[in-house]
Each structure stands twice: as structure tokens, then as C-alpha cells.
Amino acid sequence: MQVTSTPLSDVRLVVPKRFGDARGYFVETWNEQAFALNGLERRWVQDNQSLSATPGTVRGLHYQLDPFAQTKLIRVLTGRILDVAVDVRRGSPTFGQHIAVELTAGGLEQLFIPAGFAHGFCTLEPDTTVAYKVDAPYSKECERAILWNDPALGIDWPALAGASVSDKDAVAPRLADATDLFDMRPA
Ligand SMILES: Cc1cn([C@H]2C[C@H](O)[C@@H](COP(=O)(O)OP(=O)(O)O[C@H]3O[C@H](C)C(=O)[C@H](O)[C@H]3O)O2)c(=O)[nH]c1=O
Numbered sequence: 001m002q003v004t005s006t007p008l009s010d011v012r013l014v015v016p017k018r019f020g021d022a023r024g025y026f027v028e029t030w031n032e033q034a035f036a037l038n039g040l041e042r043r044w045v046q047d048n049q050s051l052s053a054t055p056g057t058v059r060g061l062h063y064q065l066d067p068f069a070q071t072k073l074i075r076v077l078t079g080r081i082l083d084v085a086v087d088v089r090r091g092s093p094t095f096g097q098h099i100a101v102e103l104t105a106g107g108l109e110q111l112f113i114p115a116g117f118a119h120g121f122c123t124l125e126p127d128t129t130v131a132y133k134v135d136a137p138y139s140k141e142c143e144r145a146i147l148w149n150d151p152a153l154g155i156d157w158p159a160l161a162g163a164s165v166s167d168k169d170a171v172a173p174r175l176a177d178a179t180d181l182f183d184m185r186p187a
Helices: 032-037
Strands: 002-005 012-015 018-021 024-027 046-052 057-064 072-078 080-087 098-104 110-113 117-123 128-134 143-145
Touching: 046 057, 057 080, 072 080, 072 098, 072 117, 080 110, 080 128, 098 110
Parallel strands: none
Antiparallel strands: 002 012, 012 110, 018 024, 046 128, 057 117, 057 143, 072 110, 072 128, 080 098, 080 117
16 A cells, blocks of 8 residues: 655555556555554544436535544545645644645545545546545534635636535635634634
């Protein structure tokens, strides 16, 4: 398993070892010991999966507040996405900064996003299926969103981004207007 850092502290790109043969391949998509050895131990409590039919579907940018803040481990089962994490922790040296990385079914790449980051993606192919583990249960009350195409974030979405967006995501506040964020500043 290969784990690489990203410009956002604690956000990691994970690529599991692929055992290929004439039939195809086998991978361990998650292994408690391997993840713990890389400082990525989490007690996953929920597995999620979404299918997006239209290329250019954008889901996000979402996060949950404490006590249901979530670490997420994202991978693509079919298709391709541009996966984005935005630091929404006031006081963080990278507050408002993001990373954008392509995750593909064929490449087996995974993105490990700790709590404190808003997460979203744009699908790049039809019928893209995304699966992700979370270490806290869904909480509608603690769920928040920031606007996916907030110009201040400077996310270089592909031209097709926004072909399909939920009503909720279309009216999310810009980061500057968001009231409920994480806070790393000293009390
Ligand atoms: C997230 C979630 C949703 N739901 C229900 C609530 C809605 O009735 C329905 C669709 O939810 P939503 O439109 O929020 O789904 P997405 O837009 O794919 O949201 C996800 O997209 C971005 C990329 C994320 O990182 C989040 O994990 C998650 O918010 O599923 C549940 O029952 N459990 C859940 O854990």
C-alpha cells in the first residue's frame, strides 16, 4: 500500500497494492493493520455509495460538525472523479485551501480526508459510482455545505462541472459567509 502526503496536512492519497493476473486483479481496499501502520487508523462505522449518471455531476462540498464530524476514505468503483477537499478549520495555516485529485476505478486511488475538511467531487464519466467509509454516522442536524464553485476557493473544476447539482448544493453559502465551521484557534 502506498500512502502519499498532500499539500493539506493529514489528507493522504492511498493506493493499495494491486495483485494482477490473467483473470484481472485483487486488492485489499482497506486493512486495519496497514492503515494503522500509516497513522490512518479509524473505526469506520458506515459505508456509503453513490451513483451519478451524468458526467459533470457535482456532489458537495459537505462536512459534518462535531460531535459527528467525519473522516472519509473515498474510492471510485466505476468511472472517474475529480475529488476535492477544502480546509474549513478557522486558524488552520491552510484554511480555505484545497486539493483536487483524480480518483479512478482503474487506478484504485483512495483519498483519506480527516474531519475538518469539506469534501466534494465532480464526476468525469457517465455512471460513476463512488464508495466511501466514514468514522461517524450521518447527522442531518450536523451536516453543513459550502458552495462548490465559490470563486474564493479557486477550485479548477472541469468545464462540465455543474451539469447536475442538488438543490441543496446549489444554494450553499460561500466559505466567507459560512457560520458553522471548525475552529483551531486557541480558546
Ligand atoms: C450522506 C448521507 C445522506 N443520506 C440521505 C440524505 C438524503 O435523503 C439522501 C441524499 O443525500 P445527499 O444529497 O446529501 O447525498 P450527497 O450529495 O451524495 O452527499 C454526500 O456527498 C459528499 C461528496 C460527501 O462527502 C458526503 O459524504 C455526503 O454529503 O441520502 C443518508 O441517509 N446517509 C448519509 O450518510
